[in-house]
Amino acid sequence: MAKAPVLTPRADDFPRWYQDLISKAELADNGPVRGTMVIRPYGYGLWERMQQELDGRIKAAGAQNAYFPLLIPQSYLTKEAEHVEGFAPELAVVTHGGGKELEEPAVVRPTSETVVNASFAKWVQSHRDLPLLINQWANVVRWELRPRLFLRTSEFLWQEGHTAHATYEDARDFAAHIHEHVYGEFMETVLAMDLVRGRKTPKERFAGAINTLTLEGMMGDGKALQMGTSHELGQNFAKAFGTRYLSKEGTQEYVWQTSWGSTTRMVGALVMMHGDDHGLRVPPRLAPVQAVVLAIKGDEAVLAKVREIGDRLTAAGVRVQVDDRTDTPFGRRAVDWELKGVPVRIEVGPRDLESGTAMLARRIPGGKEPVSMDALASLVPRVLEEDQDRLLEESRERRASRTSDVASIAEAAEVAAAGGWARIPWSELGPEGEARLAEQSVTVRCLVAEDGSVPQSDDAPGTVALVARSY
Numbered sequence: 378m379a380k381a382p383v384l385t386p387r388a389d390d391f392p393r394w395y396q397d398l399i400s401k402a403e404l405a406d407n408g409p410v411r412g413t414m415v416i417r418p419y420g421y422g423l424w425e426r427m428q429q430e431l432d433g434r435i436k437a438a439g440a441q442n443a444y445f446p447l448l449i450p451q452s453y454l455t456k457e458a459e460h461v462e463g464f465a466p467e468l469a470v471v472t473h474g475g476g477k478e479l480e481e482p483a484v485v486r487p488t489s490e491t492v493v494n495a496s497f498a499k500w501v502q503s504h505r506d507l508p509l510l511i512n513q514w515a516n517v518v519r520w521e522l523r524p525r526l527f528l529r530t531s532e533f534l535w536q537e538g539h540t541a542h543a544t545y546e547d548a549r550d551f552a553a554h555i556h557e558h559v560y561g562e563f564m565e566t567v568l569a570m571d572l573v574r575g576r577k578t579p580k581e582r583f584a585g586a587i588n589t590l591t592l593e594g595m596m597g598d599g600k601a602l603q604m605g606t607s608h609e610l611g612q613n614f615a616k617a618f619g620t621r622y623l624s625k626e627g628t629q630e631y632v633w634q635t636s637w638g639s640t641t642r643m644v645g646a647l648v649m650m651h652g653d654d655h656g657l658r659v660p661p662r663l664a665p666v667q668a669v670v671l672a673i674k675g676d677e678a679v680l681a682k683v684r685e686i687g688d689r690l691t692a693a694g695v696r697v698q699v700d701d702r703t704d705t706p707f708g709r710r711a712v713d714w715e716l717k718g719v720p721v722r723i724e725v726g727p728r729d730l731e732s733g734t735a736m737l738a739r740r741i742p743g744g745k746e747p748v749s750m751d752a753l754a755s756l757v758p759r760v761l762e763e764d765q766d767r768l769l770e771e772s773r774e775r776r777a778s779r780t781s782d783v784a785s786i787a788e789a790a791e792v793a794a795a796g797g798w799a800r801i802p803w804s805e806l807g808p809e810g811e812a813r814l815a816e817q818s819v820t821v822r823c824l825v826a827e828d829g830s831v832p833q834s835d836d837a838p839g840t841v842a843l844v845a846r847s848y
Contacts, residue, residue: 383656383712384397384654384655399420399527404417405526408532410531412520412521412524412532414526419717420644423659424643426664430563430567431536434558434563435512435536435555438554438555438558441510441512442512445496446486447486449492450483451482451484454468454484456491457585457617459585460585460614464519470484471484487517489513489517490585493539494617494618497541498618498619498620498621501622508541511540512536512539515537516532516533517533517537519531526645528602533640533641534641535638536639537636539634539635541634548611549609552609560592560607564594564604568647568660569660569769570646571776572604573822573825573843574590575591576832578811578835580808580812583636586609587609588609589606590609591603593823594646594650594772595650595798595845599798599845600846601843601847603822608637609634609635610636612631612633614634615631615633651768658768659718664696666697667697667721669723670687670697670700671683671700671722671725672699672700672726673703673729676726676727682729683701684699684701687699698719711738720740721738722737723753734748735747737753741767742767779796779798780800781800783801784802784805786813789801790844792844796846800825800841800843802842811842818846819844821842824842826839826841
């Protein structure tokens with residue numbers, strides 16, 4: 378009888394494969410309240426690495442970290458009509474505290490534009506206070522009706538940036554900088570993810586924004602996932618909260634603002650974009666553990682050698698874990714590391730000591746080969762970079778092969794239903810066509826220029842709509 382696979386094959390049932398992998402790679406569990414999740418240590422380790430990489434880029438852009446309250450007075454959200462309308466179905470509201478009914482209900486933050494602006498209105502007095510660039514790492518709550526671990530949960534972790542500028546141009550350029558040089562570069566160079574950079578349609582824009590820039594990635598089943606967004610807020614929140622400054626000319630002016638965020642959804646994207654039927658494949662630059670050195674048997678000489686190899690690789694700048702748990706069968710440990718997607722496994726047993734070689738297993742391309750133990754410290758860093766590039770190229774090839782140019786709404790819907798992306802001139806589609814596609818569970822992910830750049834306006838000549846089914 379054939380041995381049952383560890384994971385449901387992706388081709389058989391992609392959603393089930395995803396759930397299997399999240400569980401068996403020990404990334405997360407469902408929380409006790411519907412729609413919440415418990416992020417397990419390995420899953421949180423991936424998020425921590427994402428945080429570290431993003432946080433450095435955010436600070437390099439000039440932003441400083443701060444923290445704002447979890448509970449927001451309900452009246453704050455009502456100050457900006459479009460914003461409260463956009464979030465109303467998702468709000469969690471606290472009405473009692475300390476055994477008493479609150480004088481004013483408090484909303485558990487779905488995002489922090491309103492509470493941030495209450496502070497910005499106090500902090501900004503003069504043009505000398507601008508630009509004001511703030512970021513926070515926090516949790517938010519958006520009551521989710523159809524939860525899925527990492528992708529859509531009622532509570533999730535993220536970073537949210539909030540800035541205030543003296544001019545529209547400064548705010549526009551800063552939102553674009555975050556979009557490209559913080560999110561875009563991080564996701565491509567660290568997460569090894571091919572992305573389309575674009576502009577959201579008015580229907581898909583963030584509630585209260587005048588423009589939303591997005592990054593869209595194609596998952597392994599051809600569906601799209603929004604990876605991060607950067608919003609131009611114009612002066613909408615500034616006028617609602619009275620956030621003004623004294624200009625150099627001595628006049629009172631409203632600030633121009635941006636907000637931008639990325640979430641633990643990136644962990645789900647990592648699974649769906651790079652995972653295979655054997656488990657995760659973690660990009661080496663992201664991986665908390667880039668190489669694991671496994672002792673096949675509990676022989677003292679073997680244990681000494683795996684620790685020595687671990688020390689050499691650490692000295693070479695590789696993030697290493699030595700697995701000397703020889704009371705657990707070797708085969709089980711090897712499968713567990715494969716599920717977790719560690720880029721490189723180095724396996725050492727008594728016969729390897731005799732030959733002076735170790736077995737090198739590469740998770741991303743697959744396969745094993747014997748390698749001289751003396752060569753490992755120089756070989757492994759090179760292998761890691763090769764496999765980082767390989768993942769990015771695979772994701773590019775997937776999107777290119779499954780994206781089609783179409784001329785009609787019917788063709789666009791057909792391509793999306795078949796698990797691909799369609800490009801259709803926005804002048805042919807328009808808001809009416811967008812609404813017709815939505816009836817078939819197909820959305821306009823973003824607008825792009827014909828050359829692949831971000832269009833400067835919704836109706837710029839040559840603008841193309843990228844159409845797909847999505848998560």
